[in-house]
Amino acid sequence: MNTLFPVFIKISQLQTLVVGGGYVGLEKLTALLNADADAPITLVAPEIRDEIRTLAGQHPNITLIAEAYKPEHLGGRDLVIVGTNDKGVNRQVQQDCKARKILVNVADTPDLCDFYLSSVVRKGDLKIAISTNGKSPTFAKRFREVLEDILPDSLQETLDNLTAIRNRLKGDFVQKMEKLNEITSVMRSSKSDTNPPE
Numbered sequence: 001m002n003t004l005f006p007v008f009i010k011i012s013q014l015q016t017l018v019v020g021g022g023y024v025g026l027e028k029l030t031a032l033l034n035a036d037a038d039a040p041i042t043l044v045a046p047e048i049r050d051e052i053r054t055l056a057g058q059h060p061n062i063t064l065i066a067e068a069y070k071p072e073h074l075g076g077r078d079l080v081i082v083g084t085n086d087k088g089v090n091r092q093v094q095q096d097c098k099a100r101k102i103l104v105n106v107a108d109t110p111d112l113c114d115f116y117l118s119s120v121v122r123k124g125d126l127k128i129a130i131s132t133n134g135k136s137p138t139f140a141k142r143f144r145e146v147l148e149d150i151l152p153d154s155l156q157e158t159l160d161n162l163t164a165i166r167n168r169l170k171g172d173f174v175q176k177m178e179k180l181n182e183i184t185s186v187m188r189s190s191k192s193d194t195n196p197p198e
């Protein structure tokens with residue numbers, strides 16, 4: 001059963017810690033920066049890849065700590081993503097996070113994750129997060145590519161127009177909702193329009 005509850009997190013308002021400074025650390029750091037290049041992120045690892053050091057040089061919001069993980073690194077953190085090459089360390093970080101009620105993702109270890117990272121499609125203000133419930137991250141990646149190809153760039157214009165209409169609409173909540181639903185009904189496929197009334 002798929003029991004995942006999707007939410008969109010404002011990482012600008014949270015303190016995120018990445019544990020591990022190899023390929024996985026770089027991948028997760030990049031995913032975070034793709035969402036919000038200004039979000040406060042700390043990365044801790046005794047060895048840190050050059051690409052990560054370059055990113056930290058370009059982003060003052062990234063703090064690097066060139067040390068092995070210690071529980072003290074969890075102080076003040078809201079969200080932790082761990083992906084070192086030492087399974088014992090990954091497990092320890094996960095347990096320390098649970099003891100402190102910090103949400104934790106152990107990269108590539110679904111059983112230890114409180115949340116999964118998703119494949120992300122972005123067209124301006126539209127953001128679609130894809131998960132396969134952990135069944136196939138490769139499918140999630142491919143499906144992202146399919147959606148990126150088919151979604152037109154003009155989507156942003158549509159969203160901007162709808163925002164303008166939404167801000168201009170007068171009346172109570174129900175009237176506004178009905179009007180916005182009427183305007184956007186053209187988005188539904190002809191199939192649903194020709195369905196016989198229930």
Ligand SMILES: C[C@@]1(CC(=O)O)C2=NC(=C\c3[nH]c(c(CCC(=O)O)c3CC(=O)O)Cc3[nH]c(c(CC(=O)O)c3CCC(=O)O)/C=C3\N/C(=C\2)[C@@H](CCC(=O)O)[C@]3(C)CC(=O)O)/[C@H]1CCC(=O)O
Pocket residue numbers: 027028031105106107108109110113115116117118119120130131132133134135136137138140141144
């Ligand atoms: C979406 C994405 C986001 C991101 O990571 O940012 C993501 N994995 C991505 C790619 C990817 N990861 C892996 C491959 C190699 C091929 C393959 O194995 O399929 C590829 C494909 C590639 O890179 O081409 C290896 C892998 N991943 C996991 C396991 C362990 C296992 O399944 O048991 C193993 C085996 C490790 C091993 O064998 O040792 C587990 C997870 N990976 C997830 C997310 C979570 C579930 C998401 C969902 O619900 O679908 C979950 C559960 C936890 C987590 O890590 O958060 C990102 C695509 C971003 C994009 O490009 O759009």
Ligand SMILES: NC(=O)c1ccc[n+]([C@@H]2O[C@H](COP(=O)([O-])OP(=O)(O)OC[C@H]3O[C@@H](n4cnc5c(N)ncnc54)[C@H](O)[C@@H]3O)[C@@H](O)[C@H]2O)c1
Pocket residue numbers: 019020021022023024025044045046047048049067068069083084085086089108
């Ligand atoms: N790279 C991938 O795409 C990939 C895919 C699937 C699985 N994995 C697995 O994920 C793990 C990490 O992969 P990687 O490619 O990033 O490895 P890597 O060797 O490039 O990097 C490992 C990182 O972990 C850090 N580390 C080790 N001990 C630590 C500690 N005590 N505290 C903090 N950091 C510590 C190291 O300093 C280094 O920065 C490996 O076990 C690998 O098998 C990687």
